[in-house]
Amino acid sequence: MKRIAMLGLLLAAGCTQPADPRGVRPDEVLLQVAATGRAEAAPDEARITVGVSSNGATAQAASAANAQAMSRVTAALARLGVKAEDVQTQNLSLGRIDYGPGRGGYRAENLVEVRIRDVRQAGPAIAAATEAGGNVVSGPNLRASDPDAVLNRAYAAAYRAARVRAEAYAEAADLEIARVVAIRDGAGQPPVPYGGRYAVVEAQAANVAPPVQAGSDTYQVQVHVDFALKR
Structure with missing residues (x-):
């Protein structure tokens, strides 16, 4: 009886499929999406x-x-x-x-x-x-005095963009998003200034305050999201 029980355990172990290191299950398809998000803020x-x-x-x-x-x-x-x-x-x-x-x-x-x-x-x-x-x-x-707040808005926009892209892939493949497997933070880029940045002018010699135009800064970030798709 012990030999039969041991044989049953070995057979069961042989039928068990090893876990996918990427985090998806046997009935799922892995979709990896990279997306960019942007947020604007006026310097304060x-x-x-x-x-x-x-x-x-x-x-x-x-x-x-x-x-x-x-x-x-x-x-x-x-x-x-x-x-x-x-x-x-x-x-x-x-x-x-x-x-x-x-x-x-x-x-x-x-x-x-x-x-x-x-x-x-x-x-x-x-x-x-x-x-x-x-x-x-x-x-x-x-x-911006609080750049993290602006970056957080950019990251949220990046994730939403990744989700929309994943939904488009899933629909085209006749699948649906089962869950999010992983989210990886991409490298953020320094803010890109738009608008004038003019400070010192000739009128300064007459003690006239030079014009300073704040314009706006665009913060850009990237995220990588792994989705599990299934039928």
Whole structure:
């Protein structure tokens, strides 16, 4: 009896089909779909780099002049509503000038990155900084303050696109979607700016706030979804 029971177990084991490593069952068909999703958002904050480059006959004179001018710049930004935690030093330098009209003297430079939490204040901030003595300006770099929220909308759109494509395949093959086997996150792409990004203009010399157009950014992502199809 033991030999018969053992033989029955071996036969049953031989009839069992091994599991598909892809996650589909014997009566299912695997469909792998890659889809792209996009979401747009208007930038709601700006980053600008402002600073002061000062020359002096001595290193001490250049440093002192630079410190005084930079204090005026940061004070002007503060009056505009920029908080201290939104101003970060990016570069401090002091060196001898070995060429040009100031040869033999010294040049001190101080650059800070300024976070403007309202895009509409980017132009006035640039004007205020230059009026206070800032002579090094670049930007603005416009961005969404919460990019993850925009990316999540793009991922949701990507999944919906994958589902629609899978339904089209299933209908054409006279099948239906049984379930989702796997979802894999594809690589997201940096936002693509649309619209104007014009900051520093000649009118800035007259302390006129330069125009800053926020436009919109398009965030693009990709997802890979595995569907199990069946009749």
